[in-house]
Amino acid sequence: MNLLITGGAGFLGARLARTLLQRGTLAGQRIARLVLADRAAPQDAALTSDARVQVKVGDLAAQLPTLMAAPFDAIFHLAAAVSGECEADFELGMHANFDTTRQLLDACRAAGNRPRLVFSSSLAVFGSDPSLPLPEVVGDATLPTPQTSYGIQKFIGEQLVADYTRKGYIDGRSTRLATVSVRPGRPNAAASGFLSGIVREPLAGLPASCPVDVDTEVALTSPANTVAGLIAVVEADASSWIGRTAINLPALTVSVRAMLDALREIGGDEAVALVRFGADPSVARMVGGWPARVASERAQRLGLRADSDFRSIVLQYVRDNASAVTNARARAAAGLA
């Protein structure tokens, strides 16, 4: 089986790649080749040293002609410019999120082998237009009213995937990810970045800023659960995949206050003391417009479930990123030396 992960050097792409390589199979077939395409090379030696892995570095749109020379059986299309970037630079977002997605779909169509393709959309397709408020709980049949260019571009991507699938050019599935937390590494330009930063930075002994009120509720999914969701979506056979519209991945609803409580429980008061509050109205507006409560009827039927609580998510982060955690109490809680 010949696989492609776009955005394969990113945090989620690289984690998905590691998981796939450890499994060795996808949908019952042996993974013979895994191509990671991204603007930068993956930093992870476990990936770059694996004989099955090929790394392709560059702008995805520019790379497509050579990249698609050998057809792929399945594609995880994760590459995207993030919400903050797209608000700041309209053309960048349209190029990275929209044109590139369309060109990838056209390349799949030209390949002619109807690859299975997972499009990673986002709950950011839901935004709260003050005059057309979202329902309390958003479901798979809720009309998205995106309030960011990122959300619009993702929603348009869903439509393209649906039509290319209907026409038989691909076997596409769009799945809306919640904010992934806790992300390792450095802050990025996503408006949701602080939802990882307020845990990651304090556990490394560093200050973090929280631009929203502590009572703000958000919908989160752990990295492990997000990767499991992406794999389940591509593995679902055609008869268990319902319709062609996007499915919402299950997400845990949690307030920033409850996130900080979990941080205190695991990292102590010293960790929480490193979080500084200072409202950033533009971030607060974007985050406040995203849905905090998500119904995931179709994902549930695929057996997918939200993470159970944020404490487990923090422990997952500590165990998976031991070298980045200096907080002794957290290390002990996770059973690290």
Added chain:
Amino acid sequence: MNLLITGGAGFLGARLARTLLQRGTLAGQRIARLVLADRAAPQDAALTSDARVQVKVGDLAAQLPTLMAAPFDAIFHLAAAVSGECEADFELGMHANFDTTRQLLDACRAAGNRPRLVFSSSLAVFGSDPSLPLPEVVGDATLPTPQTSYGIQKFIGEQLVADYTRKGYIDGRSTRLATVSVRPGRPNAAASGFLSGIVREPLAGLPASCPVDVDTEVALTSPANTVAGLIAVVEADASSWIGRTAINLPALTVSVRAMLDALREIGGDEAVALVRFGADPSVARMVGGWPARVASERAQRLGLRADSDFRSIVLQYVRDNASAVTNARARAAAGLA
């Protein structure tokens, strides 16, 4: 006031143009110049001889640089490839309905004067996915699940209009038209074309074919009511226009049987006898997937209403197209000589 109608030589564009020129004003301002852009020149001397009218013939995308040299105050964007064409030729639809719309919006953005723009979307954004059936009545908040490339392209256009509006590049409003009936002239490649043909052809003494069952229900709007809707949408001030998502124009729900009853009432048995039934499964599938019952909450607040009955729509057609109607009984019913 400087106006542009794309698709200005088409039936709806030309009728809108005549109506605007007769009114002389739009949103309280005098219409100084009305540009009709289309692939062909309008055939209507009342338009081409009007000193306010300028005709621009050619592919819209190719014309945009010169067309937009003088900024427009308001734009009616009606130009589109129709449903049947887009199913038959995927690239044509993406070019005509998607790329051209985006390029028009980019040209508006470059013009920098934030023109008011009406995007004529379509109830064809609603399609019936067998595994995700539509509600009995579709409203402004119903999630569209388009089952045609035309529907997808229109729905993507709505998203672009929403985001360009949010960013302040245009003052855009998307409005979903129902099937317009009775259209004059010759059949086109729209799957909905027979919904005009089964009235127009018999009233001209010509045979017409009906590719769906007589019990099929459809949502229709008369030409006059459609034009009135487009004008009301562009005239609505920002405070009465709610949200940035598309509004459904009110439409009359009618069965093909009831349409033929109205035809019989006005044109007699001889007219109905000219309608031949022969199922065309591809057309029946497309039409059957469109919603027949439409709620139009936001359009109602603008004062818009559906046509009252199909008989009035047939009479409107006879009066507006006297030269094309040979059926003596229908001419008498409409008060024509």
